[in-house]
Amino acid sequence: MTAATEARREVICGDGVELLRRGHLPDDQAVVTSLPDASELPGLGFEGWRDWFVETSALACAAVADEAVSVFYQTDVKRDGRWVDKAHLVLTGADRAGAHLLWHKVVCRAPPGLATFGRPAYAHLLCLSRRLTLPPGRSTPDVLPRLGEMTWARAMGREACEAVARFLVADTRCRTVVDPFCGVGTMLAVANAHGLDAVGVERSAKRAERARRLVLGPAPR
Ligand SMILES: C[S@@+](CC[C@H](N)C(=O)[O-])C[C@H]1O[C@@H](n2cnc3c(N)ncnc32)[C@H](O)[C@@H]1O
Numbered sequence: 417m418t419a420a421t422e423a424r425r426e427v428i429c430g431d432g433v434e435l436l437r438r439g440h441l442p443d444d445q446a447v448v449t450s451l452p453d454a455s456e457l458p459g460l461g462f463e464g465w466r467d468w469f470v471e472t473s474a475l476a477c478a479a480v481a482d483e484a485v486s487v488f489y490q491t492d493v494k495r496d497g498r499w500v501d502k503a504h505l506v507l508t509g510a511d512r513a514g515a516h517l518l519w520h521k522v523v524c525r526a527p528p529g530l531a532t533f534g535r536p537a538y539a540h541l542l543c544l545s546r547r548l549t550l551p552p553g554r555s556t557p558d559v560l561p562r563l564g565e566m567t568w569a570r571a572m573g574r575e576a577c578e579a580v581a582r583f584l585v586a587d588t589r590c591r592t593v594v595d596p597f598c599g600v601g602t603m604l605a606v607a608n609a610h611g612l613d614a615v616g617v618e619r620s621a622k623r624a625e626r627a628r629r630l631v632l633g634p635a636p637r
Contacts, residue, residue: 423608425601425616429624432596432617436475445615446590447476447486448580448603450572451502453493462495466505473509476596482547484590485518486510487580489572491525491539503540515544523560523576539563541576543583554587564636567602577606578635585610601627609635 428435432449441447451472454465476486490502507517519542526537541560556579564575580603584590593607598616600623607614609632618624 423611424613425604425608425628426614427598427601427604427616427618427624427627429619429621430617431619432598433472433475435594435596435617436472436479439475439479441480441484441594442592443481443484444590445480445592445594446484446584446588447480447596448489448577448584448593448607449476449487449595449597450489450570450599450603451506452597453491453570454495454500455493456570466500469502469505470509470512473506474512475509477510477513477515477544477546480545483545483588485543485545485548485584485588486515487544488542489523489539489576489580490542492536494534494536499536503542506540506542506544510544513546515546518543518545518548518550519556519558521556521558521560521576521579523563523573525563525573539573539576541579543580548588550587556583565632567600567630567632570599571602572599574602574606574632574636577603581606581610581612584612598627599623601630602632605630605632606635 488506521541523539563573592613594615596617598618604614
């Protein structure tokens, strides 16, 4: 039997913030997620979303055990001619939770040197922990040259998910990925393919159902 068939996956249709508020995740669970953009939570208004985003980042950093990690995949947006830097918002939340940055990777969404309009040519991949530190010898590339397959428009890039799963296996004791905003389950499927268990929460019943069944082909080389 392969690792992919042994690893477990549970997807709950519900509120991911509630799961984070409960906190106290076991030592072997990591949060890996992509928080919704302002356009996905129109009821909050822009300022309300900004506060929600910082607060939810703080909850995600506080919910994991001291030596565990929280990982965020976020793409900035432009609003009225100004950049909204989501790495800054995640790090503001992390500061509130007493978490430090373990690594910050830039994922290329378009080839370097290309001008993009609207969304930027990169996404942030940020890893935080309250206690874990990494020796310098454990560095991995800071720039991921490709986004890889995307299961839908708001998905985490496949190459980013693969990098996170490899990191969790090699450098942490985390063996379960918790994605409280799991969408169609890209991170859950990649985690399972690496032998990691996965728990997802998604408020859309349709996407939660897709997340229960998503299987990805072999990882690109
Ligand atoms: C950026 S997308 C995540 C995409 C996901 N990483 C993937 O690869 O498919 C954010 C998701 O969060 C969901 N969402 C928004 N608010 C939520 C909440 N309070 N609880 C759970 N899911 C929520 C949205 O429906 C959306 O699918």
